[in-house]
Amino acid sequence: MTTVTDRxxxxxxxxxxxxxxxxxxxxxxxxREKVVRYILLVFVLLITIGPFLWQLSxxxxxxxxxxxxxxxxxxxxxxxxxxxxxxxxxxxxxDYARNSLVVAVLVVGGNVIGASLAGxxxxxxQFRGRKIVxxxxxxxLVLPGxxxxxxxxVTVREFGLANTLLGVALPGMIGALxxxxxxxxxxxxxxxxxxxxxxxxxxxxxxxxxxxxxxxxGTISVIAIFAFIGAWDDFLWPLIVLTDPNKYTxxxxxxxxxxxxxxxxxxxxxGTMIAFIPIVIVFAxxxxxxxxxxxxxxxxx
Amino acid sequence: xxxxxxxTPWVLVIPALTWLLVFNLWxxxxxxxxxxxxxxxxxxxxxxxxKNFETLLHDEQLRWALLNSVIYMVVxxxxxxxxxxxxxxxxxxxxxxITFFRTAFYTPVVASAVVxxxxxxxxxxxxxxxxxxxxxxxxxxxxxxxxxxxxxLLLSAISLTVWKGLGYYMIIYLAALGNVGRELHEAAAVDxxxxxxxxxxVTIPGVRGTMILISILISVSALRVFSELFxxxxxxxxxxxxxxxxxxxxxxxxxxxxxxxxYASALSIVxxxxxxxPMLVLARLNRRGxxx
Numbered sequence: 001m002t003t004v005t006d007r008x009x010x011x012x013x014x015x016x017x018x019x020x021x022x023x024x025x026x027x028x029x030x031x032r033e034k035v036v037r038y039i040l041l042v043f044v045l046l047i048t049i050g051p052f053l054w055q056l057s058x059x060x061x062x063x064x065x066x067x068x069x070x071x072x073x074x075x076x077x078x079x080x081x082x083x084x085x086x087x088x089x090x091x092x093x094x095d096y097a098r099n100s101l102v103v104a105v106l107v108v109g110g111n112v113i114g115a116s117l118a119g120x121x122x123x124x125x126q127f128r129g130r131k132i133v134x135x136x137x138x139x140x141l142v143l144p145g146x147x148x149x150x151x152x153x154v155t156v157r158e159f160g161l162a163n164t165l166l167g168v169a170l171p172g173m174i175g176a177l178x179x180x181x182x183x184x185x186x187x188x189x190x191x192x193x194x195x196x197x198x199x200x201x202x203x204x205x206x207x208x209x210x211x212x213x214x215x216x217x218g219t220i221s222v223i224a225i226f227a228f229i230g231a232w233d234d235f236l237w238p239l240i241v242l243t244d245p246n247k248y249t250x251x252x253x254x255x256x257x258x259x260x261x262x263x264x265x266x267x268x269x270x271g272t273m274i275a276f277i278p279i280v281i282v283f284a285x286x287x288x289x290x291x292x293x294x295x296x297x298x299x300x301x
Numbered sequence: 302x303x304x305x306x307x308x309t310p311w312v313l314v315i316p317a318l319t320w321l322l323v324f325n326l327w328x329x330x331x332x333x334x335x336x337x338x339x340x341x342x343x344x345x346x347x348x349x350x351x352k353n354f355e356t357l358l359h360d361e362q363l364r365w366a367l368l369n370s371v372i373y374m375v376v377x378x379x380x381x382x383x384x385x386x387x388x389x390x391x392x393x394x395x396x397x398x399i400t401f402f403r404t405a406f407y408t409p410v411v412a413s414a415v416v417x418x419x420x421x422x423x424x425x426x427x428x429x430x431x432x433x434x435x436x437x438x439x440x441x442x443x444x445x446x447x448x449x450x451x452x453x454l455l456l457s458a459i460s461l462t463v464w465k466g467l468g469y470y471m472i473i474y475l476a477a478l479g480n481v482g483r484e485l486h487e488a489a490a491v492d493x494x495x496x497x498x499x500x501x502x503v504t505i506p507g508v509r510g511t512m513i514l515i516s517i518l519i520s521v522s523a524l525r526v527f528s529e530l531f532x533x534x535x536x537x538x539x540x541x542x543x544x545x546x547x548x549x550x551x552x553x554x555x556x557x558x559x560x561x562x563x564y565a566s567a568l569s570i571v572x573x574x575x576x577x578x579p580m581l582v583l584a585r586l587n588r589r590g591x592x593x
Contacts (some may be wrong), residue, residue, distance in 0.1 A: 016302075048409055051417075051424060055419075068433070099426045132312055146527070174316060240552065243556070268423065269420075280412070
């Protein structure tokens with residue numbers, strides 16, 4: 001499947017014809033273009049990564065170091081981890097991180113299982129009402145989540161789950177969008193494969209496990225990565241559901257932290273890095289699957 | 302086929318369908334019901350008729366919030382439809398190390414809006430990086446009140462949203478660029494079209510549909526803005542609460558003894574209609590473009 005879409009990733013080293021230099025850009029990059037491209041890439045890199053480095057640097061600067069100098073220094077003169085220790089001592093940041101992790105794992109699990117089951121059924125199985133079910137999932141996309149957030153809170157409260165981590169996780173555990181993404185991914189499979197399996201006596205469950213799932217791994221990883229990041233980063237919903245500071249997730253806890261230490265940027269910086277670094281590690285480790293999944297989705301869609 | 306019993310599909314669909322009904326469809330209906338009550342965050346509340354909607358009409362905070370939303374949308378749209386496309390073109394070519402750049406450009410998207418806003422709060426602080434550098438360079442004599450002036454605060458939040466959104470829309474464009482025919486590009490190049498002309502006459506028409514989709518996404522998310530403004534203003538919505546967004550108002554009414562879930566629901570209905578408008582406009586635009 002991928003062979004069709006794979007572009008020649010590297011320029012053939014054969015001598016490029018000088019006469020067709022205008023078409024140079026396609027199979028190879030002229031040295032000058034290369035330099036320009038890298039300059040631009042580094043420029044954008046500074047804009048996108050710079051603020052994070054600045055915050056990291058602030059978090060490592062010693063208490064005696066002037067962080068308000070007019071000539072900003074990126075490298076700390078007296079590097080120290082003491083602010084990280086101070087933050088974790090004063091505010092249960094590590095508990096918040098654990099709470100965020102619990103919510104994120106529930107959300108990822110729910111979406112991977114729930115969305116792939118439903119996506120498979122809607123795209124590969126015939127049943128009465130299939131179109132209506134699909135329509136219902138599509139219809140919810142029009143509705144921004146913030147519109148229903150208050151009555152979602154009322155629902156969660158009626159379940160007795162207000163101020164609990166389960167209450168934070170529950171509504172996001174099967175997202176309509178994820179069901180549609182899985183629906184799309186499963187649909188890309190040729191129907192003949194299914195028919196052959198049916199002739200061989202495979203039931204729906206076997207077709208799901210042995211034929212469906214292996215071919216949609218890209219989309220599943222995209223869903224899992226997005227669900228994890230979404231749950232870890234979410235702020236508004238946990239802010240509404242949680243009232244007890246012991247149950248805060250990391251984002252809500254950070255906001256609480258910034259109110260408490262608004263006069264000490266070093267501590268806030270350390271707190272933000274504790275929330276930021278894990279998600280960057282997760283993403284950097286999985287980005288391979290992510291970008292592959294995105295390309296796969298684009299080709300199929 | 303005998304192994305495929307009639308209820309099998311339903312067994313697979315029911316978990317997702319339950320979630321849809323309980324956490325999407327029912328809350329949509331319930332929002333309308335709640336908007337006619339004075340329900341409290343602690344529970345209870347009774348029918349009050351159209352009172353919430355009458356209050357909406359005279360709510361000065363809501364007027365500011367709507368104005369802010371419109372400004373947010375109008376400023377974000379051009380930046381976020383164009384800059385990410387340029388970025389996508391920049392990272393499209395498979396140069397050595399390009400994966401690193403792609404991942405790095407995506408980092409602001411992965412970071413929580415809370416983390417990002419706290420970082421920017423420190424950068425834009427009276428004694429922060431931007432004011433420090435500007436003073437050093439002699440551009441300004443005193444610090445610019447990025448976080449305490451009504452309009453500068455709004456502008457700061459908008460820049461933050463644009464900065465954080467770049468990578469996200471870049472990826473969507475990147476996927477779309479993969480579908481723009483290479484043959485067209487090559488043909489144009491052979492005919493002697495400069496890279497700029499090819500960008501305008503081949504790339505842009507090729508991603509037109511994606512551009513409209515992205516415009517819808519940008520408009521809707523600009524109208525839904527919450528975390529950036531909330532954190533940058535320290536949860537207060539700027540001077541006199543004039544930097545609130547509609548979602549910030551909804552959140553404010555969701556808690557405490559002063560809270561009023563009924564009124565928050567009425568605000569939610571306003572939010573719904575506000576976000577539907579750009580969707581309808583752009584969807585129409587898309588259809589007309591397809592016919593042309």
